[in-house]
Amino acid sequence: MIDLHGWAAFGVVTGAALVWLIILQATTFAIGHRLGRYNVVDVTWGAGFVGVGIIALILGPGDPLRRWLLAVLVAFWGLRLTWHVWSKTKGKGEDPRYEEMLGRAGGGVGTVIKKVFATQGAAQWFVSLPIQVSAVVGATSGPWIVVLVVGVALWLVGQVFEAVGDAQLKSFKADPANKGKVMDRGLWAWTRHPNYFGDSAVWWGIWLVAASAWPGVVTVLSPVIMTYFLVFATGARLLEKSMSKRPGYPEYQERTSYFIPLPPKKNQGDGDPATSGTPRGGERS
Template identity: 65%
Template sequence: MTDIGFSLSNFLFVSGVSLLVVLILMTVTALIGRRQGRVSVVDTAWGIGFLVVAVVAGSVGTGVLWRRLLLTALVAVWAGRLARHMHTRNKGKGEDPRYQKMLADQPGDPFLVAIRKVYLVQGAAVWFVSLPIQVSAASGGGMWWVAVVGAMVWGLGVIFESVGDAQLAAFKADPSNKGTIMDRGLWSWTRHPNYFGDSSVWWGLWLVAASAWPGVLTVLSPVVMTYFLVFATGARLLESQMSERPGYPEYQQRTSYFIPRPPKSRSGAS
């Protein structure tokens, strides 16, 4: 243990075990996906992956106890809700169009292509994005008030993500809304409240980790997560699929892309 309260050897152990359990999880997920004939099972494994990393970090880390327990609890709440939501959303359905597009016209065995382009990529992303949790597990005392701010940012993210998902599910369940664009509730403030919430969750978790050195150095983890949510596999990909739907261009004009803000009036947007 160094004089700043960080154990490099413990971090390497936590990180190594985390990588191992994520690889095992993605291997099992790939086998399940092959049996079911759809890659989208990885969406459920996404949240579970962060949960197992948090449990590993909280269990074998030697850092300050209160922060390990806090991060484990925060990740468990977020990951449990997300995994349950994704499982319910995808249960009994075919392949997600996102993965169909991603894997279309790829040479080679489809299962091996899915391993290379989906399962390994998402496993690596889980391990990298969870670095604040891993580092914090080996860190000593720090500024508790920064952790409190982080927990508040996390809470804001969970609210946006869970409420946004619930509002969208209720909207889709109403037959009278078929063929229309969801532009109510949080969806009138941002076109992607669930993605904004997800990003906020990880900035909040990073702040908790950054309350003690060297957690602040893991800032690339929430940066990468936000990049994927905004520009890579999240909002931008969904926008490309939705842009041809009637009413969506008008919705884009009056509603913020990512950061929530009051919507423009329909007359002003036109």
């Protein structure tokens, strides 16, 4: 249970996290405004969580082992993601998803700040609540150790899906022979969005680590919101809209699971799994 001292400590941690995220999003907006493209916000998505993890580690008075564990898990995930998105988007134009979103909303500066940067900053703060709460509570003990171990295992599954999926897509797109094809090999044969599924699994794992000590379990809405963003809000759903217009993608949709990894369906024509390639089913913004 968090006592008055614990609530005060949580106030310090969450206040510092908010200040960090506001500064980060303001700086990112300034850079994006100067470049004329706002998909730079995706580069700082992972970095924002890394900063919150460090803040929780330094300022939190809770169990040091769990604070270190969460800081390391978040840093490993966030830094890899930041590097991947930066290397993928540098020198390129605006993401079609943002063009569509901002086009519908009017596209002014105020709209950009509200719809993109303020929304992302608020999402980063809310999704990172398990880390913040966990930083001010006591040690995991007894049977709850099992919950912590399961959380780390789920984080590992998510990290593998995300990193391997990204590497498979990068290798596929580097081959000129695959130009214009649909990537349906490796993990992409099991789910159209292994990267988004991996993100979701990572954050459910982080929540389980936090839930191994009361009251971390009450932050369950954080991974729920993260999954909602990945599946419905700014992730897979928007990407599917543009990808479904590409030749071969509707057929890929028919034979491959949308989000949860499942064995690929057989082609009705010859009974063999599809082997044509594709741009990333769940391309990260």
